[in-house]
Amino acid sequence: MSKFAAVAATVSSVIPAVQAQGGALPNVVVIYADDLGYGDVSCYNAESKVKTPNIDRIAAEGMMFTDGHSPDTICSPSRYGILSGRASWRTHRKKGNPAPGEQPWIEKTRLTLASMLKEKGYDTAAIGKWGVGSDWESAAKPGRKGLDLSEKSIDYTKPIHSGRCIGFTYDWVHLWFGHSYYSTKKYPWDHGGYRDGGRWFFENGMTEGGKVDFESFDMRKAQMEVIERSVRYIDAKGGRVDYPQFNQRKGKPFFLYYAAHIPHGPIVPAKQFQGSTQCGDYGDFVNQFDWAVGQITDALKRNGMLENTILVITSDNGPEHWSYSFIDKFKHNSMGELRGAKRNLWEGGHRVPFIVSWPQKMQKRGISQRLVSQLDLVATIADVVDYKIGPGNAEDSFSFASEFGQDVKESTPKRDLIIHHDSNNRYALRKGDWVFIDHKSGGPEPEWLRKRKGREKHNFPGELFNLKEDPYESNNLYGKHPEKVKEMKRLLDQLKKSDKTVTR
Template identity: 55%
Template sequence: MMKLVLSLYLLMAIGCTAKKEVIKSTPNIIIIYADDLGYGDVSCYNKQSKISTPNIDKLAKNGILFTDAHSPSGICSPSRYGILTGRYSWRTIRKRGNPKPGEQPWINQGRVTIASMLRDYGYNTAVIGKWGLGSDWKAAAKPTREGIDISANGIDYNKPIYSGKPVGFTHEEVHLWYGQNYYKRKYPCHDVPGTKEHSDGGRWYFENGISKNGNPQFDQFDMEEAQMHYIARSVDYINAAAKNSKSTGYNLKNDAPFFLYYAPHIPHYPHVPAKQFQGTSGLGLYGDFVKELDWAVGEIITALEKNNILDETLIIFTSDNGPESQTFGYIKEYGHYAMKDFRGVKRDLWQGGHTTPFIVSYPNKITKTGTESNRLISQTDILSTIADYLDIKLDNKGAEDSYSFLDEIIDGFEVKDKREVAIHHSASGKLAIRQGDWVFINSNEGRDNEEPDWFKENIGVVPHNEDFELFNLRKDAQQTTNLVKEYPEKVKELKKLLTQYVDEGRTLVR
């Protein structure tokens, strides 16, 4: 269904891939972007996981499971910037952390994103769930507003405050975070050492820029209800796009494919699984929340099957960074390693901070379903991969750090440039570079979190006083022994290469 006929297509030259004879179609595209989900949380990635994830596993059986895929950063918003733009976020004026509540859109107007590229190609495009990339607060600012005030004194909430529309989404349904300066809410949680899930800042709903019920009413926003709401809306969006729903308001064009960016706030704290999932994992509320995420994936698959469009839908499932630091508590209490065998957690430069589940499913086109790939992947690469499949030519004005991996998922395609280097980014703005088996961390340690002494002792970390870190992942996958002294020439080589890619403003020239 939904065959795309566009005059624009005639204007698009063949992209940067050389292709053999391949029958191409115009797929629906869904990105499911989990929040703080660890590589070891998913059962198809970790046989020792204490959590069963049958629906995510089903995606892997019907697609390709990547074992060396990385988020653009070790923290939320920078990764979301990277996945949508194909560009590392540290190339912007923001070198560390997340945008503050009330800031303008982080993605500059006119910069190519997956959404804007597909919108211009003729797609319906939607973002549903978490945003975290700034919004157009100035459009609704009162004359009395000062700074980034987002209270009712500074913002007229009868006016639209767009988040996704400026960067290419034709429908947006998101919740925005106001922080704990405006409102604090406590949620029930289990008592795990180091837990951070007790409280959250104010949040509120926005649909196509319009605040639900006018001014934000933080006491009426419930994270448990919100997550169930957003998966229901995602399913309804799929039904509406397939003309099997009477719902309106999605800004859908007839007979066009759709792109859905579904961004649940799961399993980020506060851990608030719906009642039907509580007690189902054996791993407390965290595990129950992951079970809810897996159920949501199943709901999306079921919706596609019921509408007979599963085979023509490209699905990418991944996470914005590694698991939260409280996972160390889960190790001690449950024996569950959310980062699997890696060292590092969310925010860190060590592998566990940015190595994520990454599954690509496209039943109608992937011939080697149920296979694994150890190809080096960054989430920034999604943009170029989609562009290559649709024959969209990308110039050098955008997607500076995006390599196509189309040849890895669909037979008959060949790509000109393969990713050989990845740059990793911590929450505090530190950088590392990966090339082959080697990782050079341009800092004296790869952590942004306190790593428990018992954990370091368990994996055999060798203390050091060096200014930088160098690891060989093939010989030392857990990054326990710093090799800076043993391989000074490799340090010099990788440090020079990192400086080069930073200074050049891109890692790929088309």
């Protein structure tokens, strides 16, 4: 029996029937980690050298999905997917992240989680990392060339909207200006000096003082400021603080999208977390993220909101490749026993912690082996708040709303397949227990690890695995099951040519 099955067998995933509609609409809080691995969270990995008691508590009180996936294997494409319910590879951008200075990646006319909830009367807030483009053209000076972001090309006294372009009524996000705008600041951490590209915060599109100052931006302080701002937003909804810029309305439900930059590099845990784990600065940084989860849940509790809040904790992709060095150095597997890491088509690149809680409705905790994706949040929340998604929106979003209770109706069939995509525009198809990788390798991975795991090299043009029999993708069956390869390849090509995987 695999570890996935063993974990799932310990707790029933059946939840008592509840009513989705009726009563006050639930608040929605999405806590989005950055490069957090499946094995970094102790409820997913009992051998983790990092203990995550706050995340574990939410998992125990809600639903812990052991087969939950990010929309992509890198940052921005996953953010596009979780907010829109549509795979980013269906757009003009097939590779990598948007360049600094690009316009909003998500069209203003496209339904998003934020615009949908705004339409239902919610206050909506995006706080933290952004990564899906901003409206730079609205502040561009005459003669701007290309994507130049210098003050000779951009008037920083004018609003440069990000979240507001897609339905957020408040945003406080830090934008990345790229490697051409480095500060001289270096961040010391386990892997040597790290120079991050220029970053700066924008609140409702505006910079403080109408300028940017990369030298004064400190990622160590910024991480704490992001969580403090998120907590303040909740306290303001509860009437504990007054901050008009939040654009909140009394008595309205809210959607908070807290996008952390943890544990993405630079790995710079705040002083209070340094030395708190057995996994160096990286483990301390993960511990800081767990603390942030606790801060948000505490804020919800003291404002009497936790019971009727849908809380989602997940990550944009698997752990960064430097996490391989932790296996021997700290005896810590950031990807757990999964094969692969960030940017990989193997499971470790996109199977991530995926925890959902709603105390008022989830009357029994559970562990689910159901196949789900972050793409599914749009359709799921739509079913919960009784919103009908029209054609041409959330094209890849399947609802898993019945996990909140058997009486909650799902507007889509149950997800039985998922397309995985990497930053080099390579694809894999998961259907049932089978995974087909349409490339010679789902990797790379360190040679020493391949040998240690007994994974043989091969010369096939693709890879085929049966996750039920081989959950850690060690035995490539491409040459043994040619008919299954043809079947999976044919279906993958068909789905790529289609404009959707969900028909509404």
